[in-house]
Amino acid sequence: MSRPPPGSDGPRAGRVALGAGRGSRGEFEIRDLAVAYASDSGHTPVVGGVSVRVRPGLITGLAGESGSGKTTAALSAIAYLPAGARRLGGEALLDGQSILDLDRVALRRLWASKISYVAQDAGAALNPARRIGSQLEEILTVNRGLPRAAARLRTAELLEAVRLPDAARARRRYPHELSGGQLQRIAIAMALAPDPRLIIFDEPTTGLDVTTAAEVIAMLGGLIRERGLAAIYISHDLALLAAISDELVVFYAGEVVESGPTRELLRTPRHPYTRALLDALPSTRRALRPRGIPGLPPGRVVSDRCGFASRCSHADARCSREHPALVPLHPTRLVRCVRAGELGVLLSEAAPILEPVRARQGAPILEVDRLVCEYGQGAGRIVAVDDVSLVVREREVVGLVGESGSGKSTIGRAITGLLIPRSGTIRWRGQELPARGRRTPAQYREIQIIFQNPDSSLNPRHTVGHLIGRAVALFRDDVSGSAGADVIAEALREVQLDPTLMSRYPHQLSGGQKQRVAMARAFVARPRLVICDEIISGQDVSVQATILELVRTLQREHETTLLFISHDLAAVRSIAQYVYVLQGGRVQEHAPTEQLFEAPGAEYTRRLLAAVPEPEGSA
Ligand code: SF4
Numbered sequence: 364m365s366r367p368p369p370g371s372d373g374p375r376a377g378r379v380a381l382g383a384g385r386g387s388r389g390e391f392e393i394r395d396l397a398v399a400y401a402s403d404s405g406h407t408p409v410v411g412g413v414s415v416r417v418r419p420g421l422i423t424g425l426a427g428e429s430g431s432g433k434t435t436a437a438l439s440a441i442a443y444l445p446a447g448a449r450r451l452g453g454e455a456l457l458d459g460q461s462i463l464d465l466d467r468v469a470l471r472r473l474w475a476s477k478i479s480y481v482a483q484d485a486g487a488a489l490n491p492a493r494r495i496g497s498q499l500e501e502i503l504t505v506n507r508g509l510p511r512a513a514a515r516l517r518t519a520e521l522l523e524a525v526r527l528p529d530a531a532r533a534r535r536r537y538p539h540e541l542s543g544g545q546l547q548r549i550a551i552a553m554a555l556a557p558d559p560r561l562i563i564f565d566e567p568t569t570g571l572d573v574t575t576a577a578e579v580i581a582m583l584g585g586l587i588r589e590r591g592l593a594a595i596y597i598s599h600d601l602a603l604l605a606a607i608s609d610e611l612v613v614f615y616a617g618e619v620v621e622s623g624p625t626r627e628l629l630r631t632p633r634h635p636y637t638r639a640l641l642d643a644l645p646s647t648r649r650a651l652r653p654r655g656i657p658g659l660p661p662g663r664v665v666s667d668r669c670g671f672a673s674r675c676s677h678a679d680a681r682c683s684r685e686h687p688a689l690v691p692l693h694p695t696r697l698v699r700c701v702r703a704g705e706l707g708v709l710l711s712e713a714a715p716i717l718e719p720v721r722a723r724q725g726a727p728i729l730e731v732d733r734l735v736c737e738y739g740q741g742a743g744r745i746v747a748v749d750d751v752s753l754v755v756r757e758r759e760v761v762g763l764v765g766e767s768g769s770g771k772s773t774i775g776r777a778i779t780g781l782l783i784p785r786s787g788t789i790r791w792r793g794q795e796l797p798a799r800g801r802r803t804p805a806q807y808r809e810i811q812i813i814f815q816n817p818d819s820s821l822n823p824r825h826t827v828g829h830l831i832g833r834a835v836a837l838f839r840d841d842v843s844g845s846a847g848a849d850v851i852a853e854a855l856r857e858v859q860l861d862p863t864l865m866s867r868y869p870h871q872l873s874g875g876q877k878q879r880v881a882m883a884r885a886f887v888a889r890p891r892l893v894i895c896d897e898i899i900s901g902q903d904v905s906v907q908a909t910i911l912e913l914v915r916t917l918q919r920e921h922e923t924t925l926l927f928i929s930h931d932l933a934a935v936r937s938i939a940q941y942v943y944v945l946q947g948g949r950v951q952e953h954a955p956t957e958q959l960f961e962a963p964g965a966e967y968t969r970r971l972l973a974a975v976p977e978p979e980g981s982a
Contacts, residue, residue: 397411506557525551564583651715747770759940810892824868835851848865
């Protein structure tokens with residue numbers, strides 16, 4: 364869901380000072396909520412028996428993979444049912460008032476005055492054709508009934524509360540003139556404008572740079588506590604929820620599988636799914652290999668057995684026979700697992716990285732020397748890469764890490780020839796690489812790239828078999844026509860996909876499966892260098908870990924060199940042997956991975972590392 368709850372039917376009288384009612388806000392309670400989607404077979408239950416208490420002044424995190432039911436549960440609990448969804452039972456109370464049976468008019472009034480929603484895509488909540496200030500003022504004049512002068516004053520207060528830099532100028536700007544972080548602060552200011560009792564944050568920092576996200580999170584936490592608001596924060600990222608939430612509710616297959624105080628729950632996880640989510644997290648503080656969670660969530664409530672059984676490393680016969688109840692371990696801690704008592708606190712199964720730190724070995728395979736890349740012309744010219752030099756050695760995994768605008772992806776594009784540098788040289792196996800179009804067939808084959816978004820890199824009109832088969836036809840002289848199907852099948856097996864998926868189209872696959880197809884297509888060419896450009900970005904944490912595992916295995920088995928481009932420092936630590944840190948198109952620091960993470964030399968690297976949240980229970 365990316366849309367906020369609709370606004371009210373009309374103006375509502377009242378003047379509310381910023382911070383008024385501090386400490387007097389009410390509680391939001393979801394009781395035994397059940398929701399289903401209409402389907403060919405009648406209905407598919409997607410939320411079952413969910414009860415959550417959200418206390419004022421605290422942030423309750425809802426965790427789980429995509430399809431776990433966390434967003435559907437939160438939106439259904441404010442009567443904002445996603446299209447095709449129907450409430451089967453349960454109730455929700457705000458300030459003691461039951462809200463799910465209100466008529467449409469009363470509901471719209473409630474949404475406009477007491478409940479706010481902040482989506483991942485802040486831009487979706489803003490009108491692109493109107494200035495920021497006038498949009499905020501409109502909420503205050505129309506929804507709150509404030510006179511124009513008071514609305515202007517309060518707009519300034521709100522922008523200050525969300526710590527928008529240079530707020531006076533920003534209010535005169537249009538949305539497209541602001542950065543993602545600034546837009547998200549404005550979306551939060553808009554959510555605060557009606558002085559609500561409850562705010563639902565739906566992955567609001569996804570897509571923001573790590574330092575910006577850290578600032579937004581710190582600001583949010585302060586505002587919620589200071590104003591005594593009840594807040595729900597939805598995210599698949601346990602590290603983020605560890606940093607921001609007070610209470611944590613872990614969802615799986617539409618049900619709550621574990622809940623409790625965040626700190627305690629993450630330090631002493633009792634449900635195998637919570638443990639698996641923690642083990643899937645890479646770490647900036649420890650040399651760890653994250654573990655993927657095999658398989659996919661069922662995407663519906665499973666009522667005749669444990670819905671996690673097919674993915675659980677602790678499953679026994681009972682787990683396939685009975686549906687576990689959510690039982691209290693003590694008054695604030697609930698767990699849904701038939702083996703919770705005997706398993707006790709679940710320890711990490713993530714493996715430490717034991718390889719010794721070695722000096723860089725192998726001959727340089729790629730040498731980038733004084734590279735400068737620009738976009739645009741004249742006054743609009745932007746220098747994206749500014750005098751960057753780097754070396755990648757054979758069979759090495761080199762990380763290129765930085766925030767947006769650091770130039771890391773531009774370097775990848777220049778190496779593949781998708782972009783012509785303004786100056787500098789790129790040498791491949793000792794020879795200068797010419798522009799694309801003048802490269803040899805061997806150079807095309809030897810350097811492959813996997814992009815961030817498989818939705819745009821995989822042609823939706825072709826089947827998986829065709830997409831990989833085309834790479835085989837282009838790059839594999841050693842494969843005769845009749846052997847092509849076997850090679851495609853083997854390429855799919857290598858990325859742990861069933862060869863029967865060959866006949867599917869990309870839209871028939873999950874996000875993680877699509878990225879694996881993109882990986883299979885790159886590795887089937889038998890390249891010497893694979894550039895992985897943000898390949899785990901936008902994926903669930905469990906899928907990210909699986910992709911990291913796979914790409915590492917492929918790199919080892921085929922003795923390929925990897926240039927791993929990412930904004931995710933923890934992921935880079937888990938896979939790279941050598942790391943370059945970029946900022947504003949320049950290299951700030953480069954060093955062997957352990958050295959860089961244990962004793963960063965550059966102030967910028969230290970700032971980046973300090974901004975990465977990490978739960979205590981992740982190792
Ligand atoms: S009930 Fe069984 S399968 Fe489910 S989480 Fe517990 S041990 Fe695993």
